[in-house]
Amino acid sequence: MASPNPSNDKSSQKAPAAKNESSITPRSVSYSDWYLDVIRQAELAEHSAVRGCMVIRPHGYSIWEKMQRELDDRFKATGHVNAYFPMFIPLSFLTREEQHAAGFAKECAVVTHHRLKAIDGVVQVDPDSKLEEPLVVRPTSETIIWNQYKNWIQSYRDLPLLINQWANVVRWELRTRLFLRTAEFLWQEGHTAHATEQEALEETAKMLDVYADFAQNVMAVPVIKGRKTPGERFAGALDTMCIEAMMQDGKALQAGTSHYLGQNFSKAADVKFLNREGKLEYVYATSWGVSTRLVGALIMTHSDDGGLILPPKLAPIHVVIVPIYRKDDEKERVFAEADKVKAELCAKGLTVKFDDRDNMQPGAKFYEWESKGVPIRIEIGPKDLDKGVLCLVRRFVLDQPGESVEDQRKRRKSFVPRAEAIEGIPTILAGMQKELYDRALAFRNSRTRIIDTIEDFERFFKQEGGGFAWVHWAGTGDDEDQMSKRFETTIRCIPLPDQIPSEAQGSGTCILTGKPSAQRVIMAKAY
């Protein structure tokens, strides 16, 4: 499943404790192998028979469902409603907006026929079933949605129109990676229509805030809000705002975008409304989206060499109970207690799994649930029953310098009086949620530099591992390309004013051209 060939030199570096069972390549050996191993071991997703398309397995899909719920609640709370539009877009719709069409032209799946037929005993595309107009499988839905909005919007009283869609989209990428870039992916796309530019701009910013809030408070992933340079803008947008996160290898991941589309799409679809003054005017638009790529961001932000780590707010299972027993009478007592503990925790709104499999030893269960990222494990054995305690084991504790794996394992485990344990678990989970965020933020800070010279820039990315570089920039698009060729870095975003740390504020001179620069941008290598 992972890389077929390098397995030889890889296996020699695997954890010595692992004997027969497949394990996870340490991050220090190969970050990309580690990423794939975590996904395989946690049973999140796998490659499908279709090139570039993944199968999202139940555990991975549960995480996505949790994300959907949290996001959807936030969309509703900001006045949006859900709807659904077709996945097929007539070619002529897509080409109505020139920039947009050009931007997606190279990655479109196109439906050209509508029927199969047995020819010489072989079932194949019936050449006689050619469509008069090809249908493009949506790479994004602006054009088909705005075609419909034309019918829905006549007056300023019809505005704003605030609609979101949960859907799949297809972008025929040549290079794919599970969750991060797949030919088909799941996402949500908001498409709003407004009477004024001001209101549309506010919507664009508001939804970016929703994404940032979700990323930081639910995913525990710190992000920087900013805008893209013209070269990195969404095809057809006047302004693209984004949130950027840093992964554990120091690379940036765009975690969400919110676009101000101006009147580009309303003009393309001819959507006008009568304003209060009785004049016809084109509608102002926004669109915004996040995708299953966020699952990849989650993995790459928090997980460790033992596998997946999930923030409790997105964990499909909060607590797993592993029973320990020898004889039948022990099993009976332990199972009865496990059922009770489970019921009491469920009553607190937690999702609890009682792992009652009899064909697997406790140790094997420990490894399995840890690699799947369950935040808390409760071991229940006869000794605990006798003492009236619960054995709580956290999925992770914060690293202490020089600590051995064994010592850390001990520190993750605690024996707590039963009532106190059950009462305290929600607090522990909340603490873990916060620790994950703080840890990720501390990591990002440790890999962030304010850089003023090309020499320092080069040293940062070529010798010090790289990360986020705050640099002054006043270059052109060509200058950006030059930086990209030399250092494999791009401008991730022009941070919003309130995102800039005090030491990075103020004007200066462009790191490449020496021209005056009003503010710093973030440069990084990116996924």
Add this chain to the structure above:
RNA sequence: CGGGGCGUAGCGCAGUCCGGUAGCGCGCCUGCUUUGGGAGCAGGAUGUCGGAGGUUCGAAUCCUCUCGCCCCGACCA
């Protein structure tokens, strides 16, 4: 589209150079013993060797064609 790799049991692979009864590990099934950090022993089941042609007494192996996937580049959320 260029370069590389790989298709053999559910998964991971050996066997291919040099043609001769289809193998290994894990997993799976049965039984017994185990169970607080990846269990042990014994027995058992599992294959259109990616597909199609060809050479041959005989093809996983040689030849031709073909399909697919993965990795590296160009393109991208």
